[in-house]
Amino acid sequence: MAFELGTGILRGDFAPGTTLPREAELMERFGVSRTVLREALRTLTSKGLIGSRPKVGTRVRAREMWNMLDTDVLEWYSRVAPPLQFALKLQEMREMVEPFAAALAARNHQSATLAMLTDAHRAMAAAQNVDEWVRADLRFHLGVLTACSNELLIPLGTLIERTLEAQLRLNAKRAEVYNAALAEHTAVYDAIVARDEAGARRAMAGLLGVTRERIET
Structure with missing residues (x-):
């Protein structure tokens, strides 16, 4: 789940500054439980790809905030970058x-x-x-x-x-x-x-x- 959503962000499916869809929509899109989804969101937060705020939701962070020196993020990026x-x-x-x-x-x-x-x-x-x-x-x-x-x-x-x-x-x-x-x-x-x-x-x-x-x- 973290891989799928993370590569989607790195590929540009979810642009920096935009708010991710609600949990129910993401659960349906990726076919996962709420527990799996929330764990994936925590993982992506720790890698600097997303951030959450009360009453705002979960947003994709600016590219300069992404931790490209994280081993997972670097490998994910290598899969989707030109x-x-x-x-x-x-x-x-x-x-x-x-x-x-x-x-x-x-x-x-x-x-x-x-x-x-x-x-x-x-x-x-x-x-x-x-x-x-x-x-x-x-x-x-x-x-x-x-x-x-x-x-x-x-x-x-x-x-x-x-x-x-x-x-x-x-x-x-x-x-x-x-x-x-x-x-x-x-x-x-x-x-x-x-x-x-x-x-x-x-x-x-x-x-x-x-x-x-x-x-x-």
Whole structure:
């Protein structure tokens, strides 16, 4: 119920500032009980999508109030937003964060986090199909964030994990071969291992440049 109503709001079925239909109408529309409906409304309220006031009803909040950094909201939005628009917004976010994360990983990685990154890189090199490649690719990018040794960046990986995996899969399928970007990932990995901060930043920026080309093509 929260998913159905939430995606409806994100899609524009219920415009910001408008009042949602009465409970009875929503219960009939979605085929749910009052208990299920009210739980869904509480969920959407906690995510910033709606707000309730006495004698006013439940209204859709302004877009800038929506918690787009909620894992559910982000995934719901990825399902209803124009695909190219969403992919480019996610890409912009990655371009702002990942090159500097790679530099931090080069500076701050420890034996345990480097081992995780090494395992992910080896899995990418050994991948025999798209699924194996995507799983390893996701582990690699999340591993870079972990290797930063910055506890504020690690949750970012958890936040975008599901949508990032979908983007990585699409990029792999658009490439000439699924592992076409192995050399670019290796450049990032080698720079991190060598503790070359500037090199890691450049290599990650280059890798994301390839990703952007595939998105825009």
